[in-house]
Amino acid sequence: MKISIQRDKSIEEFEISKSMTLLAALYEIKENQDASLTFSAGCRASVCGTCAVRVNGREVLSCAHKVQDGDVVEPLQYHPVLRDLKVDKNKAKETLLKSTAWLHESKEASLTHSDEKLTETQTDCILCDSCYSACPVYAVNPDFLGPFALTRAYRYSSDKREGDAKAIIDNIQSNGVWDCTLCGECTAVCPKGIDPKMDITMLRGTSLQFGHSDPSFATQSFGTPDFGGGGFGFDPNSGF
Amino acid sequence: MVDVLIIGSGGAGLTAALSAKGSGASVLVAGKSYPTNSQTSMAQGGINAALGNVSEDHISSHIADTIKSAHGLCDEAMVRQMCADAPKTIEWLEHLGVPFSRITPSSTLTAQHSTLSIAQRQMGGASAKRACYAQDYTGLKILHTLYDTCLKENIDFMDEHYLLNLITKDGVAKGATFLDIRTGEVKQIDAKSVILATGGYGSLYHGFTTNAYGSTGDGVAAVLRAGGAVSDMEFIQFHPTALKHSSILISESARGEGGYLVNSEGERFVDELKPRDEVARAIFKELQENKEVFLDVRHLGEEKLMELLPQEIALCKLHEHVDPAKELIPIKPVAHYTMGGIDVDYALEVTGIKGCFAVGECSNAKVHGANRLGGNSLLEITAFGRFAGENAYKHSIYASSKPADDTQLQKDKAHLESIYAQESSVNFYEQREALGKLFYQNVGIVRHNDTLTKALDEVIAMQVLSNKIGIEDKSPTNNTNLIDFLEFSNALLLAPTVISSAIARDESRGAHFKVGFEEENEDFKKHIVLQWKKETE
Numbered sequence: 001m002k003i004s005i006q007r008d009k010s011i012e013e014f015e016i017s018k019s020m021t022l023l024a025a026l027y028e029i030k031e032n033q034d035a036s037l038t039f040s041a042g043c044r045a046s047v048c049g050t051c052a053v054r055v056n057g058r059e060v061l062s063c064a065h066k067v068q069d070g071d072v073v074e075p076l077q078y079h080p081v082l083r084d085l086k087v088d089k090n091k092a093k094e095t096l097l098k099s100t101a102w103l104h105e106s107k108e109a110s111l112t113h114s115d116e117k118l119t120e121t122q123t124d125c126i127l128c129d130s131c132y133s134a135c136p137v138y139a140v141n142p143d144f145l146g147p148f149a150l151t152r153a154y155r156y157s158s159d160k161r162e163g164d165a166k167a168i169i170d171n172i173q174s175n176g177v178w179d180c181t182l183c184g185e186c187t188a189v190c191p192k193g194i195d196p197k198m199d200i201t202m203l204r205g206t207s208l209q210f211g212h213s214d215p216s217f218a219t220q221s222f223g224t225p226d227f228g229g230g231g232f233g234f235d236p237n238s239g240f
Numbered sequence: 241m242v243d244v245l246i247i248g249s250g251g252a253g254l255t256a257a258l259s260a261k262g263s264g265a266s267v268l269v270a271g272k273s274y275p276t277n278s279q280t281s282m283a284q285g286g287i288n289a290a291l292g293n294v295s296e297d298h299i300s301s302h303i304a305d306t307i308k309s310a311h312g313l314c315d316e317a318m319v320r321q322m323c324a325d326a327p328k329t330i331e332w333l334e335h336l337g338v339p340f341s342r343i344t345p346s347s348t349l350t351a352q353h354s355t356l357s358i359a360q361r362q363m364g365g366a367s368a369k370r371a372c373y374a375q376d377y378t379g380l381k382i383l384h385t386l387y388d389t390c391l392k393e394n395i396d397f398m399d400e401h402y403l404l405n406l407i408t409k410d411g412v413a414k415g416a417t418f419l420d421i422r423t424g425e426v427k428q429i430d431a432k433s434v435i436l437a438t439g440g441y442g443s444l445y446h447g448f449t450t451n452a453y454g455s456t457g458d459g460v461a462a463v464l465r466a467g468g469a470v471s472d473m474e475f476i477q478f479h480p481t482a483l484k485h486s487s488i489l490i491s492e493s494a495r496g497e498g499g500y501l502v503n504s505e506g507e508r509f510v511d512e513l514k515p516r517d518e519v520a521r522a523i524f525k526e527l528q529e530n531k532e533v534f535l536d537v538r539h540l541g542e543e544k545l546m547e548l549l550p551q552e553i554a555l556c557k558l559h560e561h562v563d564p565a566k567e568l569i570p571i572k573p574v575a576h577y578t579m580g581g582i583d584v585d586y587a588l589e590v591t592g593i594k595g596c597f598a599v600g601e602c603s604n605a606k607v608h609g610a611n612r613l614g615g616n617s618l619l620e621i622t623a624f625g626r627f628a629g630e631n632a633y634k635h636s637i638y639a640s641s642k643p644a645d646d647t648q649l650q651k652d653k654a655h656l657e658s659i660y661a662q663e664s665s666v667n668f669y670e671q672r673e674a675l676g677k678l679f680y681q682n683v684g685i686v687r688h689n690d691t692l693t694k695a696l697d698e699v700i701a702m703q704v705l706s707n708k709i710g711i712e713d714k715s716p717t718n719n720t721n722l723i724d725f726l727e728f729s730n731a732l733l734l735a736p737t738v739i740s741s742a743i744a745r746d747e748s749r750g751a752h753f754k755v756g757f758e759e760e761n762e763d764f765k766k767h768i769v770l771q772w773k774k775e776t777e
Contacts, residue, residue, distance in 0.1 A: 021559075031669035035712035035721045042277045042452045045488045045555055047380055050277045064558055082422060083718035089274060090399065102388040103337035110354050116342040123339040123374070123381050127276045152388070161337055161354070 001069035005029075005037070007084045016067055023051055023062035026085075039085040046191060049126030052076055052133070053085050059130035059189040076133035078142070092132045095145045100171045101152035105163035115160055122155040122199060124192040131186035131196055137179055145176045147186035147196035154199040157206060169203070169210045177203045178214050241643055242268045243636040244629070245415060245431035247403050247459060250278030251379065251618065252600030253437035254386040255625025256632070257395050260435070263633040268429065270398040270418060272454065272723070275387050279439050279452060279601070280621065283379025284491035284551065286361055286371025287333075287622070288615035289326035293343060294360045297368035299323050306616060309365045309515050310609020311750040312765045313472065317586065318607050322616075325623040330372055331355050333622065338385045340374050362496040363614040365515035371615035376491050376551045379618055401427070402723055403458050404652045406434065406466040406596060407644045413596035414644035416462075417652045421723060424716035426653045430643035432636035433595050435628050436463065436582060437621075440601035442476070444731050444738065445575035445684075446676030450482050450489035454727060459602045461730035463582045464737070469591035469771040471604050472580035473734070474741035475751050477612055478520040478685050479576030481535050486559040487574045490535060490552050492516070492614040497548050499537040502568070517611045517751045520573035524685045527572065534568035541565070573685060577601065577617060579608045579751065580741075583769055587631045588624060592771055595635050599628035606767070610750020659725065662710030671702055671709070672728050675735065683739055687754045692743045699735045706732055741768045 003025065004011050014033060016025045023041055030037045042048035044063045051062040054074040079087035131147035138144055145153075153172050157165040177200050186196040204214070244260040246253045249271030261267045269275070290297040302323040307314055334340070334355050341359040360369045374381040390397075401418040404426065408414060415430040438459025442451035449455070460470055480501070481490045495501070495512040501519070502508055503526045510522035523533045537545060542565035545553055549564075556564045582598035583591040584605055590596040599605070600621045607620055682695035706729065713721035745768065747761035748754050 030721070030724075031667070035669075036715060038718055038720050040273070042273065042454070043279070043282050044452065044486070045282060046558075047377070047551070048277045048279075048281045048452065050273060083715070086718055086720070088422075093274070096388070097391050100392070102392040104392075106335045106337065108354055110357055111340075111342050112344055112357060113342045116339065119339060120375065123384070124377060125384065126281065126380065127274075127384070155339075156337060156388075159337055159339075161334075 001067065003067055003071045003073060005085070006072070006074040007037070008081070011072070020067060021063055022053070022055065022060070022065040022067050022071070022073065025067050026062060038083040047126055049128035052128040052130045054133065059133050061128060061191045064191060076129055078133055078135070078138040079129065089129055092129050092146070093127075095149035096152060098171070099145050099149040099153045099176065100168055101149055101156055103156055103159065103162055104167045106161055107163035109160040111160055119155045119158060121192070121194050122151050125151060125194055126192060128191060130189045130191060134185040134189040136183060136185060137181060141175065141179055143175045144179050145172060147200070150177060150180070150203060151194055151196045151199045154203050157203070165206070166210050169207055169212070172203065173207065173212050177207055178216060241430040241432065241641055242266050243431070244433045244435060244632045245270065245429055246435045246437060247271075247416060248278070248437035248439060248600070248602070249275040249397065250437060250439060250600065250621070251280035251383050251386060252621035252625045252628075253435070254383070254390050255622050256435045256437060256599060256629035258386065258389060258393060259626040259629025260633045261393055261395060263630055265633040265636055268396045268398060268431070269390075270401045270403070270429065272400065272402045272421070272458070274399050275390070275397060276384055278383065279455060280383040280618075281380045282450070282489065283618050284376040284489070285363055285493040285496065286373035286378050286615045287330070287382070287618035288363070288366070288370045288613070289330045289372055289619065290323065290368070290370060291327055291330065291355060291358065291360060291372070292368070293356055293358055294369040297370055299326070301367050302326065302370060305365055305367050306607065306613055309611050309613045309750070311611060311760065313475070313606070313609035313749065313767065315606035318605050322607050322620060322623050326619055327355070329619065329623045329626070330358065332626070333382060333385070334358070336385050336389050338374065339381050340372055361493055362513065364492055364495065364513045364519065365613045366615070373493070376493060376549050382618060382622070402726065403438065403462055405648055406462050406593065407648045408466050408593055409644050411467065411592065412594045417648050419656065422718055424719065426649060426656060428646060428649040432639035432641065433597065433632035435632050436590070436596065436598040436602055437600045437625070438602045440578035440581065441731065441734050442575045442578055444675065444735060445679045446672050448487060448676055448680035449575040450479055450487060451575070456727040456731040457578070457581070457602070457734045458727065458730050459598065460581050461733045463590055463593065463598070464733065464772055466593055467772065467774065468593040468596065469583040469769050470581060470737055471583040471767045471769040472741070473737045473770065474745055474768065475579035475610050476575055476738070477516055477577040477579060477751050478573040480516055480519040480523055480573050481571045482574040483556065483560045484570035484572050488555055488559050489576070490555070490569065490571065491549065494535060494537055494549055494552060498540055499535055502534050502536050504532040515611055515613065517753070520685055521753060523571070523573050533571055535571050536568050537564050538566060575680070577612055579610065579612055580604050588628045589631065591769070595639055597628045597632050599624050610752060659710060659722065660714060662708070664710035664712055666705060666709050668706070668709045668725055668728055671706070672731075675699070675702065675731065679735070683742060685753065687742055687752070689743060689754070689756065692739055696736060696739045696743065699732070699739060703732055737770050741770065744768055
């Protein structure tokens, strides 16, 4: 079977011997056909978050995607491409810093099984950046805090051990919870089944409780853009 | 010049960074990928601490179990320190916000002590339910919480920097050289103390290991080159249950929660909760008799499986095309953890290199001995990670702040240039495959002196050949072909240390089992320590 890979200068086609994961295919190509093919990978078991790419316009973990004949493989969107499928994740990671997604003031609290369940899925996040790449807001606002950082902010702000949830909430107002269009692309691509859209909705509620308000209501300036449900051809480097 | 340079950004490195910074040091963490990409994310089952939340437990039992499993090769003082530190390490992790799984405790004391509601599970070789866990994502969730805390504490990171060599002067660490993977630049980082937290060398068994391709013992090899010592290199833990076709790990907690091992005749053939070395050998024996071996968790029921082992279920479906709720899971034992590594003293300072500390899988702190217990590695990286950070800080206070000259930097630049210049007629990826297969077959679960000797000959032949191997990709920037090659070179450098130690050890102890010498021998109740002879300059 054949797959196409977006490389620095052009799309190249490669022949794959048999059915396998995309990561296995990338290794096979690098080891036997073209040693210069560049991609990032780690654990092979969907937990290190290193190997996310786009296949046919959809974010996947290379190690968890079975190659299909005709697959088109591209690097993640909204990340500067370093080479072939390898991207620079530093800017995306800065969103964690800006949203101060950590325990601000640790206090003693007894957690129960149901408390664990409250953010069990959110803490499955492997920082693969799939949601960041799928988020259409980056086409218009490169400074958006984005799905994974906001999910993490939600996870800590709703932790009973957090003594100062307001500190987190205050830090996710600008370019944060209100900039999301609730399109759900992040939720659709998350390999861990996390629902950042829901987390952001929850964070909006908490924001209101802490006295913040939706800035778009204040200005009444625009409606929510309709990005539809995928298949949109954004330029991967737009916004940079 | 930074006070403490930490090389490796997994759980051990991040913990050390937090502790060194907390002590007052300036800190820099350098890693070959991003902090959350490390092997720590793959640790599933749990982290041991005698909290006694679920069943009666004592620190003394944790110590006794660890010593028993180590088969006489641990340092009891180090084991005592690690096990005694365990409850307060869990408390520290709880304080950072690690989302542990919870039980509803009967005690009313819970309000005072939040660790009392942390769930604990049974692991092999443990006399109590001792492993604190977060579903089957324990390592992932600890790692990410550590990372979030590092961001909070403003820890500096240098991502995508590949360790080339330690810089030493008169046996004292002065920093290290790195290849900036993105730009191709060779950099020197000057430091008063260095902490190596670079992970194990399980990828010597390429294709037959649960480890990522990059677990090539880069730090262990760097210590050897810098004149430091390595020890117990022959002790490699084989995990009993990796998926048959992909070598992907299925956590021991699958057995801890009640999973069975059965052969193709449907018979159970071993007590599933014995330590990993014994279970792995029992499986190997079945495989030698041309039987297949399966993990059977069907009786646990779909609901319980999804609750306790969600990750394993998904991996089985994806990589083995079986649904564990309904079908048997085909498995084989593969290399999983390297007990041996950089030889360190009671302060985790590297033998032969002052001011250089090593922690985590790369180091041999002599807590696991001949066989590591499940749940003790996450404990080691966190408990000893903090200890390493403190000790490195203390060393930095009195260390000279005169930076080293650029001798090592120039050497490394020249070396990389020679790799680029080398015409390549041999595909080193084939060599990497061959090395992995050779190790699994000849330096594996059951060893023989003649096949070990043959393996050593083959490895030496590979080393000779490797001088003629270059890289195909000549790009100066983002050259992963070059990184693969440097990693393979480290694996190849370490290969003879593993084999020759295995040859020297004419006995069977823990994970090292040799035909013809099937018993423990008192004469070998010692560590095999290796160090390169000093080159005359």
